[in-house]
Amino acid sequence: MDTTTFTVVGMTCGHCVGAVREELSKIVGVTDVDVDLDSGTVTVTSATELDQQTIDAAVDEAGYEVAR
Amino acid sequence: MDTTTFTVVGMTCGHCVGAVREELSKIVGVTDVDVDLDSGTVTVTSATELDQQTIDAAVDEAGYEVAR
Numbered sequence: 436m437d438t439t440t441f442t443v444v445g446m447t448c449g450h451c452v453g454a455v456r457e458e459l460s461k462i463v464g465v466t467d468v469d470v471d472l473d474s475g476t477v478t479v480t481s482a483t484e485l486d487q488q489t490i491d492a493a494v495d496e497a498g499y500e501v502a503r
Numbered sequence: 504m505d506t507t508t509f510t511v512v513g514m515t516c517g518h519c520v521g522a523v524r525e526e527l528s529k530i531v532g533v534t535d536v537d538v539d540l541d542s543g544t545v546t547v548t549s550a551t552e553l554d555q556q557t558i559d560a561a562v563d564e565a566g567y568e569v570a571r
Contacts, residue, residue: 447515447516448515448516448518448519450516450518450519450522451516451518454518
């Protein structure tokens with residue numbers, strides 16, 4: 436098990452949280468996605484280590500951006 | 504044709520706009536729903552005059568509130 440934590444910018448409501456969670460959940464190996472709306476903190480639990488490009492692409496697909 | 508204009512509070516993003524538009528569009532006789540996210544102004548076009556309770560219920564169903 437591996438966890439990856441990052442910050443997503445632009446989320447404003449529960450719909451946004453749901454969209455980000457949905458896209459990240461689609462990544463192969465992901466078993467859990469935790470999103471904190473107030474802080475933008477996202478923690479993804481996965482069977483194997485995820486690469487940043489895959490995460491960035493999923494967050495982008497949801498319509499948001501990973502903070503750098 | 505009749506138009507009804509009111510303000511919805513609590514919308515923060517395009518998902519919120521979509522949710523409000525979807526519920527209002529379900530009201531019988533409604534032909535168009537225009538939502539301005541920045542101001543919260545919603546204009547509903549309908550074949551016959553809509554009563555406020557019906558509008559309130561639809562906005563509530565979407566998870567928001569009509570400003571008084």
